[in-house]
Amino acid sequence: MSGNLRTVTETSALITEGRHLLLAGDESLLAQLPAGSWIGGTIPYFMDAEGGVVTRDRIYVDELPALVVDARVASYSADELSRIPGDGFSSGFSVVILPATSEAHARYAAEAPEFTGLFERPVVGWVSGVHLDDLGKVSPKVFAGSGGSGTDSRAVVLHAELPEGVLASADIVNLFHQGDGPVLTFDEVGFSQGKVSVDGVPRVFADYLTEIGHDVRLPLVADYFGAMINVSFQAVPDDGGPVALYAPVFDGIEYKLAAPVGDYVSEFVSQLPSGSVSPTFSCNCILNFLYSDLEGKKTGDVQGPITFGEVAYQLLNQTLVYLTIHE
């Protein structure tokens, strides 16, 4: 793993040397950085070598390896997101950062699974956020290659080129799997759902969750041919109003509520990639960080930003995403 926490001065030096960087940190730090081959997003939570860290004083730096022969930095409005797959190099990968709660975030979450060419190369990334004390006061930002490029409305992407014959792959670690409860389906795509079908029987979603006493730390889980894809709960209103989710559910997909997880840290470490795998980039979800009280705790050797959402082709929740380059 190449990343670690650095000062603005150290990060600026790497940019000036022409390194290709993926950055995460406080807005005030990212805004000081010079122009170069980098993208960044705001977040103060990280998994560093020493364990879970909360800091506004340093920048988390993932430096792409030297075998990345070229990189392009771009930003996209919500209407331009479908261009992301086609803008990548013919051989390589793309890293996307979306500002949380923006239209770009919502549209990518709902539309990316249908993008033409999405699977031409790995697309990984994350959703930028803020310190939880600043929720509602400060908007999450992303940066596209300069300190002056901060925006809370566009997606930023670093498209990386790999030499012929060198491949990258995206993978996930998800502790959750489907429980043995009923099948839940939805009629519409969306982050907000008032109704649910429970084994085919229509119900008010909030009432159903309240009735069964569901622990909302346990997400909805869809089984994508063996890949467990989570949708996390944001809020379940007491008055039977729409349930707010951190990612959209999709019509035509069967969900179940997740089975409980035992000890997060030990289960997580047992599922991490083996020692032969050295991720170029990884990120983990803020909900895992919070629900499992990861501050000061290590989750194996996998490091990176703790995020408001993760991307492995499509938006994910409560999942660790990592990218590996296979030489």
Add this chain to the structure above:
Amino acid sequence: MLPSQTDPRWRKLIDQPDQYTYKFLALKILMQRVARKGGARMSPTDRESTVVEVFSFFQKNQALMGDDIAVIFG
């Protein structure tokens, strides 16, 4: 070695994406997209474009997909 794009096993894979268990993450998500598009219920045009997409995906990633290729194509 992948079969040619005209091999009927590609159509079978598109029509019945749930007939195999996959190992490669991108393939799992791609096949979920194929299933959501309707599998065998797709229009002939969609079916053909999906075969092209899936074949291209296998071509690009075959070095990482040995286990899946062995299961699907023997």
